[in-house]
Amino acid sequence: MGGRRSEGIHMGEEGRVKVHGWVSEVRDLGRIRFVVIRNWKEKIQLTLKRGITPDELFELTDDLTQESVIEAVGEEVAEKKAKAVDREIVPAKIVVHSVAHPKLPMDPNWKVPAQLPTRLDNRPLDLRRPEVQAIFKIEASLIHGMEEWLRENGFLRVFTPAIIGAASESGAEVFRVQYFDREAYLRQDPQLHRQLTIIGGFERIYDLGVNWRAELSHTPRHLSEFRSIAVELAFIENEQDTMRVEEEMIRAGIKRVVEERSKELELLNVDLEVPKTPFPELRFPKVYDILEEMGKSVEYGEDYDTESERLLWQYVKQEYGADFFFVNRFPFKVKPFYVMKEDETWARSVDLLYKGLELSSGGQREHRYDVLVSQIREKGMNPKSLEWFTKFFAYGAPPHGGFAVGIERLTMKMLDLPNIKEAALFPRDPERVLP
RNA sequence: GCCCGGGUGGUGUAGCCCGGUUAGCAUAGGGGCCUGUCGAGCCCCAGACCCGGGUUCAAAUCCCGGCCCGGGCGCCA
Numbered sequence: 001m002g003g004r005r006s007e008g009i010h011m012g013e014e015g016r017v018k019v020h021g022w023v024s025e026v027r028d029l030g031r032i033r034f035v036v037i038r039n040w041k042e043k044i045q046l047t048l049k050r051g052i053t054p055d056e057l058f059e060l061t062d063d064l065t066q067e068s069v070i071e072a073v074g075e076e077v078a079e080k081k082a083k084a085v086d087r088e089i090v091p092a093k094i095v096v097h098s099v100a101h102p103k104l105p106m107d108p109n110w111k112v113p114a115q116l117p118t119r120l121d122n123r124p125l126d127l128r129r130p131e132v133q134a135i136f137k138i139e140a141s142l143i144h145g146m147e148e149w150l151r152e153n154g155f156l157r158v159f160t161p162a163i164i165g166a167a168s169e170s171g172a173e174v175f176r177v178q179y180f181d182r183e184a185y186l187r188q189d190p191q192l193h194r195q196l197t198i199i200g201g202f203e204r205i206y207d208l209g210v211n212w213r214a215e216l217s218h219t220p221r222h223l224s225e226f227r228s229i230a231v232e233l234a235f236i237e238n239e240q241d242t243m244r245v246e247e248e249m250i251r252a253g254i255k256r257v258v259e260e261r262s263k264e265l266e267l268l269n270v271d272l273e274v275p276k277t278p279f280p281e282l283r284f285p286k287v288y289d290i291l292e293e294m295g296k297s298v299e300y301g302e303d304y305d306t307e308s309e310r311l312l313w314q315y316v317k318q319e320y321g322a323d324f325f326f327v328n329r330f331p332f333k334v335k336p337f338y339v340m341k342e343d344e345t346w347a348r349s350v351d352l353l354y355k356g357l358e359l360s361s362g363g364q365r366e367h368r369y370d371v372l373v374s375q376i377r378e379k380g381m382n383p384k385s386l387e388w389f390t391k392f393f394a395y396g397a398p399p400h401g402g403f404a405v406g407i408e409r410l411t412m413k414m415l416d417l418p419n420i421k422e423a424a425l426f427p428r429d430p431e432r433v434l435p
Numbered sequence: 436g437c438c439c440g441g442g443u444g445g446u447g448u449a450g451c452c453c454g455g456u457u458a459g460c461a462u463a464g465g466g467g468c469c470u471g472u473c474g475a476g477c478c479c480c481a482g483a484c485c486c487g488g489g490u491u492c493a494a495a496u497c498c499c500g501g502c503c504c505g506g507g508c509g510c511c512a
């Protein structure tokens with residue numbers, strides 16, 4: 001390990017280029033030596049020739065190991081002979097910043113692929129792989145595109161709290177945290193504070209942030225910590241207004257990915273198309289009939305399961321050629337207290353599914369104080385415990401709605417990744433909190 | 436949480452059913468040869484059966500328990 005101190009490199013003569021990176025390979029042929037380095041933009045080959053290159057550069061690179069970090073200054077070869085790299089350079093000076101331990105816990109050059117747990121145990125080395133970096137470059141473009149659309153359409157970015165004093169929201173298990181001398185919780189969703197911000201007079205907002213779920217889920221599509229882009233808007237007619245925002249936001253995100261990440265998509269072998277809007281919408285109770293026709297029986301008035309989600313995708317794929325689709329008018333009994341009812345049984349509650357996986361929940365919220373409190377009672381909850389939230393609805397609340405899209409899930413499905421952990425830099429699951 | 440499958444050098448695997456040579460291969464590592472390699476090549480070296488118990492003359496292999504990992508379901512986005 002350790003490194004060699006140096007004064008760094010200063011550009012001297014004209015026509016010289018300065019490069020840096022992690023050593024991907026040293027190929028020593030005796031009187032010629034190739035050092036291939038990689039950084040997050042390109043691969044570069046340094047070519048050292050005995051008799052031409054100063055001997056000190058050979059000495060310096062004698063015990064250069066894979067994944068060591070170097071900088072070099074040299075002459076770029078105009079017509080490079082090296083095939084598998086972007087540039088070829090004849091170095092005049094090399095600085096070794098850090099010599100990597102010769103025995104690596106995994107191979108970032110992927111000659112021998114490692115399994116996911118090994119990769120995650122050694123994530124910083126895994127992240128050096130161009131294929132892995134591509135995922136996060138794409139994810140960044142996706143978020144950029146979605147945020148850009150939201151800003152252009154009058155949405156303001158806000159930050160709602162991550163630590164909350166009362167467990168509530170969805171039915172998901174919460175992480176408890178010691179908050180001075182009492183107990184508090186990590187948010188499962190920025191939902192309730194988004195609504196309170198709307199009541200605070202901010203008519204179009206979004207919160208891009210972290211959510212935590214303490215569920216013991218062992219699946220390729222769950223994380224204990226995940227990020228969402230959560231949107232809320234006021235003065236809507238009905239849930240359709242939230243759906244139009246959601247589909248255009250997603251469309252804009254994917255459009256940006258397609259426009260500026262073609263190289264990364266190619267590297268991942270993904271053929272991505274910008275989805276057409278509006279997305280198809282399926283509604284309860286018709287969903288039961290569709291499932292029935294596909295040989296799946298779900299009891300009337302009940303929620304559907306994971307298999308149903310995949311069957312419904314198959315259905316919309318056939319009928320509309322779509323991968324994104326909404327499911328609307330869920331039974332009120334399977335949704336949280338704050339959703340707006342359409343009638344006694346069904347709610348203006350909308351899920352967005354992508355390739356058979358739930359990406360978001362949303363729809364119109366109940367803004368009428370009396371109705372909200374009666375719905376809390378209907379759910380068998382104590383209105384007192386939610387007073388911190390509901391009382392502000394008594395002082396003027398506009399009709400509003402929104403949704404929260406899981407970012408890792410969207411990335412995972414967009415790139416057909418086999419596991420959601422691939423879409424998180426340092427994923428957290430029930431077993432893993434390190435590194 | 437329930438069910439199923441798996442744990443062999445640093446990494447990735449073969450062997451396990453049907454118990455018995457020195458546990459095979461690839462890659463990374465160490466040494467050597469080579470002036471255009473590009474998954475460089477060739478020669479040599481070193482390196483492993485998850486833990487505990489049981490069955491047996493003999494266990495990587497069969498049985499039991501534990502730990503860890505993956506998948507399906509549930510929970511959930």
